[in-house]
Amino acid sequence: MRVLVVEDEAKVARALREGLEREKYEVVVAPNGEEGFFLVNAEEFDLVILDLMLPGRDGLQVLSTLRKRGLQTPVLILTARDAIEDRVTGLDKGADDYLVKPFAFPELLARVRALLRRGRTEQSQPLRLADLEMDVTARKARRHGQVVDLTAREFDLLEYLLRHKEQVVSREMLARNVWKETSRATPLDNVMDVHINRLRRKVDDPYDRKLIHTVRGVGFVLRAEE
C-alpha cells in the first residue's frame, strides 16, 4: 500500500512517515503542492494525505486539478482551519475524508484504514479477541464462555474497541462514535474513564489475561498480548 503525504511542516511530515511505516505502509513525502502534484501524476498511489495549507500550490487547488484529470485515488485532507466551510469545499472538490489539526494519530490511522478498505467487499470479521466474543445482534458478550452482563453504553464501548482491536482508539474517536458527541468542549473524559473502569471490572478483573489497556495520553486499546 503506497501512501503519498503532501505536508510542508517537516516535523509533522516525519511523524506521519514514521507512524505510517510502522503500520507497514510505503510512504512518500512531498514537501509542497507542486511536488505533490507532480508525484501524483507520475506515480501510482493508493491514498493521498493532503495538507490544505501548502506553500506554492494550495492543497484545494491540487485536489481539484487531480479530480479534473480523473484520478480516483482516495484523498484525506488535513486542515488547521476548523471551519465547516473549508470542509465542505474540500469535500466538494473531491476529497474523501478530512481531519482537523491537531489530530490524534490513532484517528488518522483509522481514517486511512477506512479509506483503503472503501470500495472493497468487507469481509465480516468475527467480533472475537482471545476468549472474548461479542454477538452484536443478540447484544451478548462472552468471556471464556461466560456471559458478561453489560449496560447498553458499556456494550457499545466494548464493541467499538473490539471492532478496532489491536489499534489504539483515541478519546475523540470514542466521544464521537460511542457517545455521538461532536464537541470536544463537552466534559466527557471523566465519563469515559468511569466506563472503561467498569468495563475492566467486568471483562478483565476476573481473568488473568488482561485485554483492555490504557495508552497514556493517547487512548485505549483492546489487545490480547501483554
Place this chain on the structure above:
Amino acid sequence: MRFRPRNVRSRLTLWYVLVLASLLALYAGVASSFLFLSLREDFDQNLLQDLETVEGMLAKEPNGLVSLRASHPDAAEPRIGHFIEVWSTEGSLLYRSAALQDQALGGSPGRDEGVHDPIPATVRLPNGTRVRLASSVYHVEDRRVVVRAAYSEERLWQELGEFGEVLLLGFPIALVLAGFGGYALARKALAPIDSMATQAKTISAERLSDRLSIENPEDELGKLGAVFNDTLARLQAAFDQLRRFTADASHELRTPLTAIRSVGEVALQDQRSPEEYRDVIGSMLEEVDRLTRLSESLLALSRADAGHVQLQREDISLLSVAREASSLVEVLAEEKRQRIDIEGDACLLVSADRLILRQAIVNLLDNAIKYSPAESRILVRLQSGEEKQVLLDVIDQGPGIPSEHQPYVFDRFYRVDKARTREWGGTGLGLSITRWAIEAHAGGITVKSEEGQGSTFRISLPLAKYSSTSQSKGGSQ
C-alpha cells in the same frame, strides 16, 4: 465643483447671509412694485385731470385746425413731459404739443379710440421715451375730435431708481453685519463642540476611563456628550474584558506548556528505562490533550462571539434534552453515589439546537456532580414560568458559591476555587459556553446560591409550544 466651506461655522454664516439676502431681495422687489404702482396711480390721476382740462381749452382755428387756448398763459404747455395731440375722427392731425417735437403719440385714431372712459396705458414713442397715454373723444363746437394726453414716465422711473439706490446702498451693509453677527453666533454655539473634540482627542485606548465634561446635560450638545460618554463606557468595559480574557487565556495556555516543558526536560536529564520514557511521553500527551481541548473551547467561543454558529433549531422537549444530558454524565454521579432526579412536564417544547442545548445542560450537571458531596441529590426541575418562558433549574447540595463570586461565575476562566477545578481537568470555560448557548437561544441563565446551602442554576428559554403528545425521548434517570 461646488463651493463648500470646510467648517460648519463658515457654512452656517454663509447660510445666514444667503437667507438674509434672499429675504432682502424679496422685500426690495415687493416694496418697489408697491411704490411703482402707487406712483403710477397718482400719475394716471393727474393725466385724467389734464385730459379734462385740455377739453376746456380746445378752440377751433379758422384754418380747420384746433388750438389750445390757455385761460392763463403758463397753462398752455402745462409741464415738461406733458404731451397733447388732437385728431379729427377722419384721421387728420389737428394739434400736437411742441414738446413732442413732431413725434406721433400713435397714428390716426381707430374707430373706437376714446369712445369709452379713458384708461391710461403705457406706449413707447419713436425716440424710445415711455409715456402714459389716455385718450377721449370731445366736441369742438360741432366737430368730433379725439384728444390724446400723455406724460413721460421718466419721472416715475427716476423716483423708483432713487428708491433702488437707497436699498442697494443699505443691503451690503446689512449683509456684512449679518455675516459678522452670524459668524460670531455660530462660533459661540459651536464652541462646546470644539472643546469636546479637544477632550476626545486625548482619550486613547490607554486612557479610556476619561470622560467628556458636560455643562448642560439637557441641551443637544449635552445629550451628544452623554451618548459619547456612554459609548466610551461600553468600549472601556469591552477593552477591560478583552484584556482580562487575553491575560487569562495566556495563563491557561502557559500552564500545560510549562508542564510539558518541565516534564520533558527532567526526563532528558538522565538515562531512563523505556517504561519510564513511555510514562513521560504519556504525561506530555495528556497536557497536549488539555491544550487541544482548551483551544477548541476558545475557538467555539470566538466563533460564537463572531456569530458564526448556526443553530439547527427544532421544537424539542426540554425535559427530553435534560434526560439525554443526564444520561451522558450519570455514571459520574453513580461513582459518587449521587442521585440525579429529573422532574417536570415533557410537553414543554423549546425551539433549540439539540446538541448545543444538551451541552449547556451537561456542563451544569457536570459542575453539580463535581461540587456536590457524595450521596447527595441533584435535582433537575422543569416548569413553565411567566411570559411564555420555560424554566429549568439544576439544584445541587454542594457548598454553594460565595456571594462575592456569584456575579462572575459565567465569566471566561473565572474559577471560584482555582486550584481544585484545574485539578479536575476543567478548562474554566464550561459555564461561559453554557451561558453563550442559552443566550444564543434568546434565553437567560442565573445562579442563586448561599454558602453551605447548595446552588441553583436557572435556565430560562422561550416556550415554543405546548405539545400534548409528549416526546419522552432520551435516556433513563
